[in-house]
């Protein structure tokens with residue numbers, strides 16, 4: 001992406017997350033959705049509109065609705081399970 005709407009997430013944390021996710025997928029593991037924290041990841045996940053990471057289909061739909069409702073102004077990811085620290 002070339003715009004600056006994707007810079008709010010800590011890239012280092014996302015890189016680690018992607019590695020863990022790939023490893024888990026190859027090894028039959030079960031990773032939670034980084035956005036909602038639920039075990040709702042499927043073989044048909046969505047790519048987040050906020051950061052380049054896979055999220056569950058429900059979250060993908062919610063982001064689409066958020067963008068529709070706000071005109072695409074919802075780029076904050078601090079409420080995501082992965083970034084909230086509430087684990």
Ligand SMILES: [Zn+2]
Pocket residue numbers: 033034035036037038040055056057058059060
């Ligand atoms: Zn989710």
